[in-house]
Amino acid sequence: MKKIILIFSLLTIALIWKTSLDLRSPPNSLSITNSSIKKVQVLDRYATPLTITYQNDWNIHYYVPLHDIPELLPKLFLLAEDKRFFQHGGSDWIARFYAMWQNIQALRVVRGASTISEQTVRILYPRKRTFWSHWLEGIEATRLEKRVSKADILEFYLNQVPYASQRRGVLQAARYYFDRDLDTLSLKEMMALAVLIRAPSRLDLHKGVIKIEAPIARLAKLALKANVITQIDYEAILKTPLQIRASHLPIQAAHFVNYVSQTNQALEKTSGRLHTTLDGNIQQKVQTILDQRVQDLKHKKVNNGAVLVVDNKTRQILAWVNAGKFSSNQIDAVTTPRQPGSTLKPFLYALALKNSWTAASLIDDSPLAQAVGTGLHSFRNYSRHHYGPIRMRDALGNSLNIPAIRAIKSLGVANFLQTLHRLGFTSLTAHYDYYGEGLALGNGAVTLLELVQAYTSLANQGNFSALKVLANARSSKTRHIFSPEITSIIADILSDSDARRLEFGVSALLRLPVQTAVKTGTSNDYRDAWAVGFNSNYTVGVWLGNLDQQPMLQVSGSSGSALVLRAVFNELNRYNKTRALYLSPKLVQMQICRKTGELATGNCPSRMEWFIPGTEPATVIENKPIKKIYLTQPSPGLQIAMDPRIPDENEAFALRLSNTDLQAKKIEWLMDGKVIATSSAKQRQLLWNLEL
DSSP: OHHHHHHHHHHHHHHHHHHHHHOOOOOSOOOOOGGGOSSOEEEOTTSOBSOOOOOSSSOOTTOOOGGGSOTHHHHHHHHHHOTTTTTSSSSOHHHHHHHHHHHHHHTSOOOOOOOHHHHHHHHHSOOOOOHHHHHHHHHHHHHHHHHSOHHHHHHHHHHHOBOSTTOBHHHHHHHHHHSOOGGGOOHHHHHHHHHHTTSTTTTOGGGOSHHHHHHHHHHHHHHHHTTSSOHHHHHHHHHSOOOOOOOOOSSOOHHHHHHHHHHOSSOOOBTTEEEBSOOHHHHHHHHHHHHHHHHHTGGGTOOEEEEEEEETTTTEEEEEEEEETTTTTTOOTTTSOBOOGGGGHHHHHHHHHHTTOOTTOEEEESOEEEEETTEEEEEOOTTSOOOEEEEHHHHHHTTOHHHHHHHHHHHOHHHHHHHHHHTTOTTOOSOHHHHGGGGGGTOSOBOHHHHHHHHHHHHTTTEEOOOBOBTTOOOOOOEEOSOHHHHHHHHHHHTOTGGGHHHHTTOSTTOOSSOOEEEEEEOGGGOEEEEEEEOSSEEEEEEEEOTTOOOOSSOOIIIIIHHHHHHHHHHHHHTSOOOOOOOOTTOEEEEEETTTOSBOOTTSOEEEEEEOTTOSOSSSOSOOOOOOOOEEESOTTOOOOOOTTSOGGGOEEEEEEOOOOOOOSEEEEEETTEEEEEEETTOOEEEEEOOO
């Protein structure tokens, strides 16, 4: 006995000496400072996580106040770890001396007696686990409780206690093991969280649940004895197996998060969290719509898709969705440049309106070919049909290619490219000569993000401003591109089902219940199918195709992407007040002749048309096709090769005149100064037999 007293005295003296060297001052509060943040968590606009990180020293992103933790959970932790928590002053010396006596008798550590306050000290000040560090924690815990309340200590402990795989706190653990929030945990799952902290690696539930059954049973027996649970609860705990579920993010938005991280180097940190503009509810609904559409079109060799949704008023991005093959890796279809097809035409005709054209201006839709080097390229409409002189409203509504080429010829490729740059199309980096007049048909690759951003300008009366991804971001500088009168006319055309009847018929797919301006586009060989639209509240862009550049099987913007666009707008409009598109009160409405674009008379079908003040017709529309006779085919310097597979006497080349009204009875065709044929004024084409 004397030996034991001597040993204890020596240990006490050594402890006092060691303590004087290693004691640390307790904190005045247990709040977590931003200095401990290593990685920011990205949230949607309603604080729903878009990312999860476990690289920080503390649990910052899943901190739950004590009053929000289910009442039973702290009780189970106190039963398992510290029954006298509310009675002792930081260290349970009775339990500590009893444990020490047992360890001395066994000549090894067979029992610990750390209180929750001491474990909190251990979390605050990690030390190598030794006999001395255990006693130091007891002293520091006593000092801690003199500065901090029991409730604060318990709250901190429940939020920072370590589990397996770098998880900290009960909420992280609940989601890691059960993919559940605290208020949905079963009684047995709560007990598992209380037991796991004793040996989180050895008892890791993802490695198996057999080892933890016995400790849970012992805790359940203690809880029954303490009247924390009922007999029925106790029996259910013993009979019910634990169900382990892999955790997952509630909202899938990896590409959006990557974009936010890459474009915002100085991220605004608020307690380690970054609030974005994304609406998780809309994101999930749009994801479901797009996933289903891509799946439905797999037999058409459609493997990928993307959708972007923007709030017109705030310019905030609400949904950023990718779907299909490769969509989970680093290829983001929203920011990948693709050929936009006809979706750039509204900006071309807006530029035309800016140059005093009108929606009633006539544009020649007759066959058109032009030189490409020493060759000849023939332009054609999607339907391969030509309509002759056609009003600009119908040219845009039906997305006719030849009128668009003639429009860009008149306006200038350089002028159009400059306008696109002002609208935010930064992907168009080449010289305007590189694109040529094909820019009107979308031969320059742009991103879905750029396209939707530009359409948002049409929805905002011609004012351009960059889209936002951060909830508290300041608005960027606004650029005035088009007048409200111009964008009103463009929106009116794009929402006019009558204007698209020639090519799209009376199909209701592009005619939405709420007035919506819609434009579709399809690139060469069906590699890209687009649909972009805006109503009074939102702008939506849809792309379908293949990220490996493979063509689809005749999937166009109107047949493939338009259905997604319609479904997305149906969801957006479901719970929101809608109204008609903005129409400038300065516009003048007049009755015009459908065929001529002139003021209506009793001899032609008519319709109402909108005009910018000063451009309305008096008797004749100024922007008629120029009455100049010229050869559209052949072009200057054209080189023609004869086909050896065709007999020479059967080979012919079409000589074509411009589609201009001629005050003549006949046309003489000359070759090298000699008349080779004569035709009537109505016959604008001559098949000339080729000669070597």
